Amino acid sequence: MGVTGEHKAAVLGSPIAHSLSPVLHRAAYEALGLTGWTYERFETDEAALPGFLDGLGPQWAGLSLTMPLKRAVLPLLDSLSDTAASVEAVNTVVLGPDGRRTGDNTDIPGMIAALAERGITSVESAAILGAGATASSALAALSRICSGEVVVYVRSAARAAEMRGWGERLGVPVRTEAWDDAAQALRAPLVVATTPAGSTDALAAEVPAGPGTLFDVLYEPWPTPLAARWSARGGAVVGGLDLLVHQAVLQxxxxxxxxxxxxxxxxxxGEKALAGR
Incomplete structure (x- = not known):
């Protein structure tokens, strides 16, 4: 029996046109019989975010946030989960009946769940490619499953210092290396690629035989050259759609x-929508 009554949710970000979040959330509403629920996407940058939030009515239940809003939203919230606070990044805002805004980060438990689905619940060491907001979330996820050192491959000294700082904050031993040496990362038991499309393409030729597990956070285009080569060399691959689905489940x-x-x-x-693009 369907649940009636108007409830709204949406994903915000810029650019937002290609977001798969509406596909995933609407599929959930249909499966759950939530007939009064809608989920849209809105092109929203940092400057527009405060006004958007202030204009929301009582029918609004929540928001998904993508770049560049994950940190911009922090001063606009009433409360923050420990998970979101640990990386100062929010991808989920739950709106209470009184308009109260609670920020959370489902990327971190989503990463852990996506890896666990493939049987990976602990590793002795890991490598991260990149040092943006997704990399800090990856480091937070690794803080829960990695018993040893995490090596982060970065393009600048400033980003290297930032990632070492996150390591100290999250209680993870972090070593940073230059991006030029990123081929070394491919020998780690778990490699998390957090960089934009195209950034890791040149590394595909460097994948060793019998690699460990690659978690590539991209989902379009898929597979990335790195992910395709990884699979061909006998390694396990967790993709961006796995992450997107698991974090959306929690949302x-x-x-x-x-x-x-x-x-x-x-x-x-999600798979059907990507196949149709």
Missing amino acids: VEQMTGHHPAPLAAMRAA
């Missing part, structure tokens, strides 16, 4: 109050 649960969210239906909808 749906928080925004709707329905547990568990329909993971299989959401993944199928």
Whole structure:
């Protein structure tokens, strides 16, 4: 039996046109019988965010945030989860009936869940390619499953210092290396690629035989040259769609109050949408 009543949610960011979040959340609403729920996308940058939030009515249940809003939203919130506070990045805002705004980060538990789905619940060491906001979330996820050192490959001394700072804050031993030496990363038991499309393409030729696990956070285009080569060389690959679905499952649960969210239906909808692009 469907649940009626108007409830709204959306994803905000810039650019936002290619976001798969509406596909995933709408699939969840359909599977859960939430007939009064809608989920849209809105092109929103840092300057427009305060006004957008102030204009939301009581029917709004939550927001998904992508770049460049994950840190810009912090001063606009009433409260913050420990997970979001640990990396100063929010991808989920839950809106209470009184308009109260609670920020969370489902990327971190989403990464952990995506790896666990492939049987990876602990590693002795790991490597991260890149040093942006996604890299800090990856480091936070690794703080829960990696028992040893995490080596981060970066393009600038400033980013290197930033990642070492996150390591200290999260309690993870971090060593930074120059991006020019990133081929060394490919021998780690777990490699997390957090860089934009094209950044790791040149590394594909360097993948060793019988590599460990690659977690590439991109989902379009897929597979990336690195992910394709990794699979061909016999390694396990976790992709950006895995992350997107697992973090969206947690968002749906928080925004709707329905547990568990329909993971299989959401993944199928995401795969279908990507195949049609």
